[in-house]
Amino acid sequence: MKNKFAFLSCMILMSINSFSQSISSSPYSLYGVGSVYDSDFSSIPSIGSSGIALPSANYINNLNPASLGYIPQNHFMFDLGGKAILTTFQSNSKSEKRNNFQFSHIAFAFPVTRNSGFSISLHPYSSASFKISNLKLPVENSSENYTLNAIGTGGLNKFDFSYGYRMNKKLALGVSGSVLFGNTTDDRSYAVEKSVTAISKQTSYNGFRGTVGLQYKIDSTFTIASTFKLPALVNASKVQSIQTVADEVVTTIESDVASDTDDYYLPMEIGFGISKRFKNNLNLIFDYEKSFWSSTNQSELYGKFVNQDRFALGFIFKSKDNRSYWDRIQYGTGLNFDTGYLEVEGKRINNSAISLGVSLPIENTFSTLNISYSYGQKGKIGGGLIKENYHKLSLNLSLDGIWFVKRKIE
């Protein structure tokens, strides 16, 4: 147990360290606190990120804390993931490909009592990486232009503590608390007439958000579930420096001046999910989630926010037989459609993706190696928008504590 703890601590430290290096530069990262990551655990990426109604029976389900009520006793679960993403950015006139490898998450969960469980996870929440080169923009109140160069980095991380409790054979409840923290930097340079002004801003964020969830088994094959995420305030403060270069001389206008800036608001979000098993080998999952971004009255500093609808549909197939290794492989596929919460140039930035994947069992335990592929599109071409076509390969390792014990005994 001691070794295990040391190993996990080490992993967590390393992953915190690596967060800062995560790069996912999307033109849409300019907005809000950056582009929000999906960092679903285990096989969830293969089923269109659906699963509010799925139990944490043989892996950690990050979509609903109530699922932790189903953690089997004497199991210690661990989940670690990463993604490789190939994105093609397309505008009216050009296209560009970018590769990107990301750390996705690290999490562990364990049963507290026979009918309750606890999990801790850490994952990047958003990436504010973007780059703007030599963009000509109009000088307000004139027909002249200035040239903007900008680089954004950083993003927010999320630390989740979740607890799920199974009240009875039918109902499980859960609660989870998320700490959001991180920094973004935004360095811009404005070439106006014969001067160049550099505005360098570092914004620090921290906030807390609570989520409650429930899962209700109508019968042994049919579960309905819901999650309710509370609106939350993410405190923001900035440190800013401004320098103007004119006549080849630097004049400092502001140097590391700390000030409050507009806080970021997370909306109330309500999710519903169902899970229905057919013929004991096919599972259909459907989730719907609505995020009430309009009511957050987000500062225009973060962009224009609109209410968001997310639909996720997934299918899981697993052979009834359990004789060979191949029988124990689980297959999943799914669809995801998301209307997005941003409105840019008067248009929503929606996202749709299809996914498929396999869960490969490791030895004779609940441990699996999950490989998922998804193809998606975000945004669209024209009207000042950019379309992102992405191929995403997720690799999630879900380890079961019994596996550790066994190795130690050998």
Place this chain on the structure above:
Amino acid sequence: MTILSCGTDTDGGEFVVGSDYLAVSNKVILIDTVTVEMSTINFDSLVTSGQSRILIGNYDDPVFGKVKSESYFQLATDNYTLPSEGSDTSAPNYVFDSISMILKYDHYYYGDTTKVQTFNIHRVTQKIKPNTDDYSFYNNSVLNYSSEVLGSVSYKPRPKEKDSINIKMSTAFGEALFLKIKKREVSDFGTFSEYLKGLILVPSSSNSSSVIGFNLTSKVRLYYSKYLADTETSLIKDFTISETSKQFNSISLDKTGTLIQDLPVSNSNLSSLLTSRQGFIQSGTGVACRIGFPNIKQLKNISDKGAIVDAQLILKPVNNSYSEKFPLADSLQIYVADKLNRISSVLLNSAGNSVYGILNKKSDEFNENIGYSVSVGSFLQNEMLRKTDSQSALILTLPGISKSVDRIILGDQKHPNNKIQLKIYYISY
């Protein structure tokens, strides 16, 4: 782990969505409605000694009035004796021939050089000695001189084509000077300057068309001959301007009947409201244009926080106020002054270098683009942030303010055709 989370990003930065949004946190605004006050002032006096130019002539300016420049200088020579050679028995005999003034063009001219210009040479009857503590003479300094004309010239100035003009001077004057030297009554600079205190060139009021500059290699040349035995040798003695501090130009302006005839003393201003929406600059006579920015502090209210990152002041010469005869100078000289027009410094940019107004000569059909642009960003940023109520103004002059008579007429903010423009580039943060 670390490798897993590293990107192999090659973001060219060419994909940007939402240009409007980019201006939310930092707006770049052009402000061109700030009030610019224009007025004309008159400097008390300008130091005109030591400028190394003999400025001589007069012309009637249709706008400014009658401009006149007289030039004073003191002469000296290397050796106040005639060459002594030969023996007692055969001493040479020296005979005066003639005397002339040779004025060398320094290529400065203003006015109509196609017309005949006349000026006379007189003897200064007062010692050429500055009567102030700073050993300078001013554009309004005047010394007594004799009414006797020692030489006179009427000529069509050709400052670009010719090197010099030659003025025959009075034989009586030359002979008298020659005898003084021959008799050794003048034997050194002391006795010479006592005898001939100085000369003044005075333009005649009979014709009035141009002002011309001559350089200080100009001289008075005395021609004489040496007779020894049967040979005759022609010789010369040159009297030159040895001390530039003892040469100065007295430049005057008769403004009677002009728009600026009521130009007040140097610490007050004549608003452009009273001079047909115009500001005036004239070198030599001390007329200068003053530009004030009375409301610049209000820019602080545009946004919570903001900075002037650049600003251009564009000054337009009034149409038809300049011509080939009255050409536009290539640049304007800019000074910073207080409300009493006391100059504190030249206008400096953030690097501490002088800022000039640079003439844009790109002419178009209506001369709309002709103007001087001055970078005033750093000046206005400081003015905007100034904690006290006092305000600085800019004083505009032309280069060569102390040794020429160039002039310019500028339009103010309400001038019908040639409005002064102020473009302030402001970033909110």
